[in-house]
Each structure stands twice: as C-alpha cells, then as structure tokens.
Amino acid sequence: MKIRKIKGAAMVLEALREEGVDQVFGFPGGAVLPLYNQLYDSPLKHLLVRHEQAAVHAADGYARVTGKPGVVFATSGPGATNLVTGIATAYMDSVPLVLITGQVASGFIGTDAFQEADITGITLPITKHNYLVKDAAELPETLSEAFYLASTGRCGPVLIDIPKDIFDQEAPFAYSVHCDISGYKPTYVGHMGQISRAVRAIKNAKRPVIFGGGGLIRSGASAELTRFAREAKIPVTLSLMGLGAYPGSEELFLGMPGMHGSVAANYALTESDLIIAMGVRFDDRVTGKLETFACDAKIIHIDIDPAEIGKNINIDIPIVGDVRLVLEAILERMKAPNTEAWLKKIDTWKKQYPLPDGGKMVNGCLKPQAVIRMLSDKFGPGTIVATDVGQHQMWSAQHFSITEPRTFLSSGGLGTMGYGFPAAIGAKVAMPDRKVLCITGDGSFQMNIQELATAAQYNLDVKIAVINNSCLGMVRQWQELFYDKRYSCTTLNVNPDFEKVAEAFGVKGLRAENEDEAAGAINVALETRGPVLINFVVEQEENVFPMVAPNHPIQEIITGGD
Amino acid sequence: MKHVLAILVEDKPGVLTRVAGLFSRRGFNIDNIAVGETVTPGISRMTVTVECSETIVEQVTKQLHKLVNVVKVSNLSNQPSVMRELMLLKVHAEVGNRSDIQQIVETFRGKVVDVSPDSMIVEVTGNEEKLEAIKLLLEHFGIKEIACTGKVALLRGSKVTRES
Numbered sequence: 259m260k261i262r263k264i265k266g267a268a269m270v271l272e273a274l275r276e277e278g279v280d281q282v283f284g285f286p287g288g289a290v291l292p293l294y295n296q297l298y299d300s301p302l303k304h305l306l307v308r309h310e311q312a313a314v315h316a317a318d319g320y321a322r323v324t325g326k327p328g329v330v331f332a333t334s335g336p337g338a339t340n341l342v343t344g345i346a347t348a349y350m351d352s353v354p355l356v357l358i359t360g361q362v363a364s365g366f367i368g369t370d371a372f373q374e375a376d377i378t379g380i381t382l383p384i385t386k387h388n389y390l391v392k393d394a395a396e397l398p399e400t401l402s403e404a405f406y407l408a409s410t411g412r413c414g415p416v417l418i419d420i421p422k423d424i425f426d427q428e429a430p431f432a433y434s435v436h437c438d439i440s441g442y443k444p445t446y447v448g449h450m451g452q453i454s455r456a457v458r459a460i461k462n463a464k465r466p467v468i469f470g471g472g473g474l475i476r477s478g479a480s481a482e483l484t485r486f487a488r489e490a491k492i493p494v495t496l497s498l499m500g501l502g503a504y505p506g507s508e509e510l511f512l513g514m515p516g517m518h519g520s521v522a523a524n525y526a527l528t529e530s531d532l533i534i535a536m537g538v539r540f541d542d543r544v545t546g547k548l549e550t551f552a553c554d555a556k557i558i559h560i561d562i563d564p565a566e567i568g569k570n571i572n573i574d575i576p577i578v579g580d581v582r583l584v585l586e587a588i589l590e591r592m593k594a595p596n597t598e599a600w601l602k603k604i605d606t607w608k609k610q611y612p613l614p615d616g617g618k619m620v621n622g623c624l625k626p627q628a629v630i631r632m633l634s635d636k637f638g639p640g641t642i643v644a645t646d647v648g649q650h651q652m653w654s655a656q657h658f659s660i661t662e663p664r665t666f667l668s669s670g671g672l673g674t675m676g677y678g679f680p681a682a683i684g685a686k687v688a689m690p691d692r693k694v695l696c697i698t699g700d701g702s703f704q705m706n707i708q709e710l711a712t713a714a715q716y717n718l719d720v721k722i723a724v725i726n727n728s729c730l731g732m733v734r735q736w737q738e739l740f741y742d743k744r745y746s747c748t749t750l751n752v753n754p755d756f757e758k759v760a761e762a763f764g765v766k767g768l769r770a771e772n773e774d775e776a777a778g779a780i781n782v783a784l785e786t787r788g789p790v791l792i793n794f795v796v797e798q799e800e801n802v803f804p805m806v807a808p809n810h811p812i813q814e815i816i817t818g819g820d
Numbered sequence: 821m822k823h824v825l826a827i828l829v830e831d832k833p834g835v836l837t838r839v840a841g842l843f844s845r846r847g848f849n850i851d852n853i854a855v856g857e858t859v860t861p862g863i864s865r866m867t868v869t870v871e872c873s874e875t876i877v878e879q880v881t882k883q884l885h886k887l888v889n890v891v892k893v894s895n896l897s898n899q900p901s902v903m904r905e906l907m908l909l910k911v912h913a914e915v916g917n918r919s920d921i922q923q924i925v926e927t928f929r930g931k932v933v934d935v936s937p938d939s940m941i942v943e944v945t946g947n948e949e950k951l952e953a954i955k956l957l958l959e960h961f962g963i964k965e966i967a968c969t970g971k972v973a974l975l976r977g978s979k980v981t982r983e984s
C-alpha cells in the first residue's frame with residue numbers, strides 16, 4: 259500500500275480525528291496560521307478563548323469531566339508562554355492534555371526571531387514530556403506518542419512544538435493510535451504479594467481509615483471504593499482532588515482532611531492504626547507537620563506513580579498500580595475488620611465538631627457558607643462545580659454536596675487563581691446537558707474575567723457565582739491569624755460592579771446582598787438558558803474553619819467556634 | 821554517601837537537559853556527570869555521581885524512571901564495580917624538577933603527554949582517591965590548570981547494565 263503524503267498541518271488534524279478528538283481550545287497567531295488555515299475546512303470544533311491561559315484551563319476542565327485528553331492550539335512566543343500557568347496547573351493535578359504550539363520556522367530557531375520562545379525548554383519541568391518537531395515525517399509518531407503519554411499511567415500534559423514551515427512540509431502519513439515507548443511502561447496490576455499483605459493488615463485493623471485522592475477519579479475507582487468502604491465498614495476521607503470519588507452524602511464520609519479538613523477526619527487519621535491511602539500524594543496541605551502525622555498508623559499506599567510512594571512519608575505496604583484494579587483485587591480477597599467501636603468514636607467527633615456554618619448574618623450581610631449551601635441545594639446533585647482558589651474554594655469543598663466523581667473541578671496542587679471560570683467553560687463544552695456552576699472569588703474571577711466574552715460568544719450555559727468579599731480573602735485570613743491583622747495589599751475596595759461588567763459582555767448579571775435576593779437570583783439563573791453571573795456580596799471578615807496552621811500537627815485544630 | 825548511577829537514555833535532543841534539570845529541580849546535587857555511547861545504537865549512557873542518603877537516591881531513581889527518554893537506571897555503588905575518572909593536570913615544571921614529577925607520575929601509572937619550557941601536562945586515570953593523592957603531590961610543584969572527566973563505571977564480572 260502506498261502511504262499518502264500530506265502536510266504537517268493536515269497531519270495534526272488527522273491525528274486528532276484518529277484519537278477521537280472533536281473539540282479543541284485555542285487562540286491563533288502567526289506561527290499557527292497554516293494550522294488554522296487547515297482548520298477552516300475541518301469539522302473539528304474550536305473554542306476561541308480570549309487568553310491562551312484560559313484555553314489550557316478550559317481544556318483541563320474538559321479533560322477532568324470526560325477523562326479524555328484536552329487539546330490546545332496556541333501560537334509561538336507569547337501565545338506559548340501564556341500557556342505556562344495552565345500547563346503547570348494540569349501537571350500538578352495529573353490532567354491529560356495535548357498542547358500544540360507553533361514555533362518560528364526551523365531556520366530561525368535560536369536566532370531570537372520575532373515571537374520566538376523556547377517553549378520546550380520553558381515547559382520541561384511542567385510537562386510529562388514534550389517535543390520539538392524537526393521534520394514533518396516525525397509528526398505521526400510524535401502525535402501518537404503525545405496522546406498515549408498524556409492519557410496513560412499517571413496522566414499529564416504533553417506539549418508538541420511545531421515550527422511554522424513543518425506545518426507546510428509534506429511527508430508520508432500513517433497513523434497508529436497504539437505505541438510502544440521503550441522508556442515508558444506504566445504498571446497497572448498490583449503486586450499480588452503486597453495485595454495479600456494489605457488484605458491481612460485490613461483484616462486485623464482496629465481503627466482503619468481510607469484516605470483517597472485524585473487518583474481514584476482518574477482511574478474510575480468510585481464504584482470499587484464505595485463497595486470497599488461499605489463492605490469493610492471503614493470511614494473515608496478524601497483530599498480536595500478526591501472529592502466526588504465517594505459520595506459526600508454517605509454515613510462513612512468524614513469530609514476532607516488537613517488544613518481545612520473536618521475535625522473528625524483529622525482526628526481519625528491521627529488516631530488510626532491503618533491508613534489505606536489511594537491515589538494521593540501526602541501533600542503538605544493534608545499532612546501538616548510530617549513528623550506528627552498519623553504516628554500510630556501503618557500505611558498502605560496504592561498509587562500508579564512509584565515515585566509518589568515514600569516521597570513524603572514512610573510507607574509500610576506500597577502497592578504500585580492502577581487504583582481501580584488494585585481495589586478490585588483487594589475486594590476479591592478481603593475480610594472485613596471489626597470497626598464498630600471505632601465508628602462509634604468517629605461518630606462522637608462528627609457530632610461534637612460539625613462544620614462551622616458561619617452562623618447568623620451580621621448587619622444583614624450574607625454569609626458565604628450559607629450562599630454555598632443554597633447553591634448546593636438549588637443546583638442539586640450532579641451539578642459540575644468548578645472553583646477558583648481561596649476561601650470560596652474551601653467553603654465549596656466543605657459545603658457543596660459533591661456526590662459524583664468528575665463533578666468537582668479545582669486547582670489543588672498549584673492553587674491557580676483564574677482556573678475556575680475557564681475550567682467551567684471547558685466542562686460545559688464537554689457536557690452540554692449538565693448544569694455547570696463556577697464558584698469564584700472577586701479576586702480570582704478578575705484573573706480570567708475576559709472569558710465572559712467567550713461565554714457570551716458561544717452562549718455557554720455556565721452560571722458564575724462570585725463570592726464577593728471585596729478582598730483577597732484567603733490571604734487576608736492568614737494576615738489576620740498570623741500577621742497581626744496587617745492587611746497588606748489584600749483589600750479590593752475598588753472592585754467593579756461585577757453584574758455590570760457581565761452585562762457589558764452580553765452576559766446576564768445579577769446582584770444579591772441578602773438571603774432573599776440570593777435565593778431569587780439563583781432561581782433566575784436556573785431558569786435562564788445561557789451564561790448568568792451572580793454577584794453575591796458577602797461578609798468580608800468571614801474565615802474558613804476548621805483550620806490547622808501550616809506545618810502544625812493536624813490534630814491541632816482552630817475551630818473558630820470561640 | 822556517594823552514589824554512582826548508570827543511566828541509559830535514548831539519544832534524543834534535550835535528554836541531557838532533562839536529566840540534569842531533574843536533579844537541580846528536585847534539589848539533588850550532582851557531583852559529576854559523564855556521557856557517552858553504549859553498544860546499542862541510539863542509547864547513551866550517563867554516569868551521574870550524587871552525594872545523598874539512601875532514601876533520597878531511591879527517590880532520584882524513581883523520578884529518573886519517569887523521564888520518558890530514560891530507559892534504565894542502575895545504582896552501581898551498591899554492587900561491585902570498576903570506577904574510573906581521567907584527569908589532565910598542567911603542572912609547573914622546570915628543568916630542575918621534571919624528573920621528580922616524572923617519578924610521581926610513574927608511581928601513579930600516569931603519563932606525561934605534553935612538555936613545554938615551563939610546564940608539563942600529566943594524564944592520570946583512576947578512582948577518586950588515587951586522583952586526589954596525585955593532585956596533592958603535584959600541588960607541591962604548582963598546578964596551573966586541571967581538566968577532569970566525570971566518573972564512569974562498569975559492574976565487575978559478566979553482569980551488564982542493559983536497556984532491557
């Protein structure tokens with residue numbers, strides 16, 4: 259069979275078709291002109307953002323809700339460097355992305371040509387892998403490797419930098435979606451000996467706790483986890499990245515652990531004799547002071563990335579593999595421990611230390627926690643929530659009822675303000691039939707506020723809840739608690755009227771200053787098809803509790819009650 | 821302690837940067853590094869010496885394995901192996917002391933590879949201690965310049981470090 263020759267730009271689009279990609283996110287420019295020219299005749303859908311950072315976050319949101327790699331196009335130089343925050347965000351949270359950047363023509367590389375930036379060099383530490391293509395003949399294999407790497411093992415972003423002339427160069431095109439990379443062989447099936455040890459440890463445990471994270475969601479292990487927890491009667495705590503992997507409505511659910519975790523979760527980890535950790539990386543926001551973390555517990559750690567095991571904390575029973583497959587193997591052999599007394603103890607903690615709800619309104623000011631709970635009630639289960647970063651993020655994690663995997667999108671590892679709104683846009687594009695809600699702060703929202711234009715252009719039915727406390731709340735909280743209330747550069751008293759900004763972009767804007775207005779505005783938003791922004795003006799001085807001070811033992815909890 | 825890692829990598833552009841970048845990014849200090857060919861075309865061997873604890877070297881190894889172009893990582897310090905470095909030293913030398921220098925060089929089974937009116941270039945290979953020892957002796961005459969390869973190493977016996 260004769261292999262046909264096509265241009266590099268056509269190869270990119272052909273490869274996307276072969277990979278089942280029907281949606282990309284991007285922004286054009288000089289170096290990608292040939293690619294966008296090819297796109298003009300293609301059925302591939304392209305969402306035009308207003309800033310390349312938003313393209314990555316949107317692709318990231320798309321990937322988090324679908325599990326499929328999100329795809330981004332951007333031009334060379336500033337187009338490519340604008341991707342950096344988005345790539346780092348996806349890298350930290352193990353989100354599969356394939357990013358295609360244009361580069362100056364091959365002959366100009368290394369000459370500081372117009373709009374030249376060494377994007378493979380720049381993104382080296384924040385991509386799972388990256389490529390600079392030197393010849394169109396390399397493109398088919400490179401594209402196929404990129405998709406394979408991004409979406410297998412521990413997922414992550416992969417970038418392909420393509421010089422402008424390569425888009426126009428013709429070469430033979432034969433594509434295979436399967437590839438074999440000699441230095442890359444992820445382990446999926448857990449070691450049987452280790453699994454047996456885990457089963458034994460579980461059977462003998464008196465105070466076991468399941469501690470799950472984003473890996474559960476990536477591997478699709480929710481059903482197995484739910485069965486495991488119910489059958490073994492072991493309580494579950496989920497990191498921010500894990501929320502949704504186990505229904506938040508279940509009796510055995512303890513909430514998040516760590517800095518803004520529940521008292522019950524932190525006490526349970528501290529007093530546990532066996533932590534069954536899965537798809538987590540023992541981040542400092544969870545462990546607090548490492549030396550005092552769960553001193554009495556044996557730890558089983560299941561993760562697809564061997565480098566995560568033993569990185570921060572010593573592990574007694576390491577199991578490298580896909581969490582879902584390992585859980586299946588454990589379930590087949592498991593004998594439930596007797597946890598009756600332990601669950602009773604946990605129940606008293608839960609009753610004694612419920613999540614602080616912010617209490618009554620002061621001076622008629624809305625309480626942010628109450629707004630989140632109202633949003634949760636009115637939007638209902640199955641809503642996809644994308645948050646930004648700050649207090650509103652933690653309140654969302656605490657008070658929004660998250661019952662399904664892939665419905666809570668948040669920048670956990672990097673903590674990127676500006677993530678939420680574009681991620682919500684990407685999620686909506688992926689799941690047009692789902693309710694999509696972005697919960698953001700007045701600070702974070704202004705980091706990608708220009709995407710109101712994108713939402714308006716495509717009439718995307720995304721609802722935006724700005725929890726507006728006229729300050730950079732989370733930083734303000736740290737200044738209040740740890741820096742003598744010296745509020746250096748955290749007051750945003752010149753905020754715009756967000757509802758008017760929205761209207762100017764062609765997006766319906768509403769304002770709510772008390773509970774009645776809040777309820778009314780949410781109802782209007784739910785009845786409206788298309789994007790709606792609600793500016794919830796809330797109490798400025800509200801803090802997120804419980805809280806563990808950074809690098810303190812997680813059992814030293816400030817509950818904020820008194 | 822010092823760990824000598826043999827890292828087999830695919831010969832792809834930027835692979836040295838990827839490996840070196842990983843060390844600096846994660847705060848692991850490289851003592852020295854040597855890169856060269858292997859018997860397999862397309863595969864290069866990097867020998868990296870790092871000074872760190874057993875736990876850290878384990879983490880280094882795991883992180884290296886995650887680099888797509890890294891095919892194999894082996895810690896040679898835990899196994900009997902031959903380790904060598906090559907050092908060139910430009911030593912201050914005059915007619916009066918050339919034979920003294922010559923004698924030292926011979927004792928260390930080195931070679932004099934260049935002579936000029938006021939200097940000589942000495943070539944020695946060996947392990948770290950040997951190179952350190954000759955350096956100390958030659959310092960007495962005045963060392964003008966040193967160039968050193970990184971350490972390279974092979975396992976003793978018939979066992980090999982191979983890509984698969």
Ligand SMILES: Cc1ncc(C[n+]2csc(CCOP(=O)(O)OP(=O)(O)O)c2C)c(N)n1
Pocket residue numbers: 646647648649650651673674675676698699700701702703725727729730731732733
């Ligand atoms: C891009 C970026 N810059 C700075 C920070 C540091 N930071 C963390 S939370 C926060 C305040 C966020 O304010 P806002 O979005 O209004 O949310 P709030 O905490 O008030 O709910 C800041 C500045 C960050 N996480 N991301």
